[in-house]
Amino acid sequence: MENQRIQLLKKLLPGFIPLFVFIAVDELWGTKVGLVAALAIGVVELLWIGIKEKRFDRFVLFDTLLLLALGGVSILLDNDLFFKLKPALVELILCVILALSAFSKVNIVALMSKRYLKDMTLSDEQMSRMRASLKLMFYMFVGHTLLVFYAAFYLSNEAWAFISGGLFYILFGLLFVIEYFKQKKSQQVLAEEEQLPLVNEQGQVIGKAPRSVCHSGQKLLHPVVHLHVFNQKGAIYLQKRPLNKLVQPGKWDAAVGGHIAFGEDLQTALQREAWEEIGLKGFSAKLVKQYIWESEIEHELVYVFVSHDYQSIHLHSEEVEEGKFWTKKQIARTLGQGVFTPNFEHEFKLLFS
Template structure:
C-alpha cells in the first residue's frame, strides 16, 4: 500500500478535529463545537455498529475539542480565540512528532484500528515514518506561523494563515506525494517483481527486484539446485565480476529468484536453463531455509538433481561451470573462494550424506 493510500485510510481518526477547525472559521466557536462533537458521536456510532468496537481515539479527539471549545467560550477572549487554531494544530504536530521520532507510533496504533486487513512490510513502514517526519516539519512551521500571526500580524492575515493556508499546505503535500508515487510506479513498471513471503512461505505481497536487494531485508523466495554426478562431485558455477553480490566467487550451480506469478517448478526450470542450459531434468526438494546477508533476506528452496549430462554455459550470467570433489572444496573453505551461501549449503549436503 502506498503512503497516499494509507493516509486516506487514516484520516477518519482526525475528522472531528478537521471539522472543528473548518466549522469554527465559518460559524464560530459554539456552532463549530456542536458540529464537531456531533460528527465525533456519529463516527463512534458508525464504528461501533460496523466494526463492533469502541474507538477510544475518536472519543479522545472529541473530548479534547469540547475542552478547548469550553475554555474559549468561558474566557470569551480574543487572544485565546486567535491562539486556538494553533493550539489545536500543536496537538496534531505532537502526534506526528511522537509517531515519527519515537518508538510509540500513534499513527501506527490508529492504523491497526482502521486497517485491520492491511499488513505493512518494513519498507512501507519506513516510507510511512518518512512521510510523518515531512508532515511534522510542514505543520510545525505552520503552527509557528499561526502563533506569529496572532501577535504580530493583522486579523485578516491571521485568518488566512490559521484557516485557508492549513488546507492549502495539506492539499499541496497530498498531491505532491501522489505525483511522486505515480512517477515511481512508472519507473518500476518494466522492472521484475518478486513475491514477498513470511517464513512459512505464505505470500504477503510483492516488490520490485531492486527493493529486495537494497538492505530492506524483505523476505522473498528463491530456488537453488545442486547438481551431483555419480561420484558425488558437485557442479559449481563461477559468478561474473560484474555481479553486485559476491562477484567472482564459486556458487551453487543454479540459483535465482521466483518471479511474481511463478510457482517453484516454473522458477527452477527457468533458472536451470538460463544459468547452466539444463532442461528435462528431475529434482528433489531437499530443504527450505532462511538466508540473510547484508543486503537481502531470502527463503531458499533447496533442490538436488543428478541429471547433469546436458549442462552447458551459454549466458553471461555464468563465467564457468565445473565439478568439484568434496576434498577439493573442503581444502578451500573459508578462503573466500566460495560464496557464504554455498558453504552453508555444502554443510547441509554433508549432513544429508549426499557428498
C-alpha cells in the same frame, strides 16, 4: 503502502472537524453558539465512529474537549487569544507525534495504522517509506503551526480563520496529491519490472508480483530452481557469488540458482539459468528435492535438480565470480565457517545426510 498512508490521513481528518465547524459558526452567530455546535458535532462523530467502526476515537474526543476548554476560557476572560491558540496547540501535539514516528524508534503512527488497519503488515522497506512520508508531514505541519501562532498574535480574525482552517485543509489536500503521484510513479516502476509467479506450498501459481516486491521482506512465496552438477569423481561444482550481490556476497553457492519467471515452466527456467550463470546447455537433470526456504528478505519454494553433464561448463557472465569442483569431504569440513551460503549448506545436508 501509499494507499495505507492515504487511509491513515483520512483517519486523522475527523478529529479536526469540530474545530472547522466552530470557525464557520462563530463567524455567523458568535463564540457561544460555535462552541455548542462544535460539541454537538464532536458527540455525533464519536457515536457514528463507535457504531459504524466499533471503536472509540480518542482524537475526536480530545479535539472537542480542548476546543471547549480553550473556548470557555476565552469567554470567561473575554479574550479570544486563548481560543485562537487552540488549533496551534492541537497541531503541536500532532507534530510531536509525527516527530517521534519519523525520527525515533517509537513509530506511533505505525502503531495507530496497525490498530485501524488490522490486516496491515509492514516490511522494513515499507516502514522506511512510511518514515519518509511522515518527515514530509512533520515539516509541513510545523510550518503551519508556526503560522497559526503568528496569526493569533499579529493578524486579523479573518486571516487567522483561513490559516488555522482553510490552509490546514489545503495542506492535507497537497499531501493527498503528493501521495497519489508517488503511488502512480511506484506502480509504473513496478509494472516495468520482471514479474515472478506467486505460488502456494504445492507449487500451484496463485498470482504474480514484481521481483523487488518479492524481495522486500513481505515473504511472498515464489519458486526458484537450484542445480547441483557432479563430475565423474562425484565432486560438486560450486559458483562463487560476486561481492556486489545483495544476498550473501562473496560466498560459494550451488552451481546454478535462479528465479522462475512468470509463465515459465521448471525445465525452461533451469536451462535458461544454467546457461546464463555457468554456460551449461544441452544437459539432462533430475528433480530430487523440493522445500521451502525463508530468509530475512524472501520466501522461496526451491526445486533442487541434480545433473552429471558438466563438460560444457564455461563462465561467461558477471553473475558468477569464480567456479570450481569441490569434493564432499572439502565441503563437509568447511561447513559452518561462513564460506558457503546458508541455503547451500542446507541443501548439502538434505542431499547427503
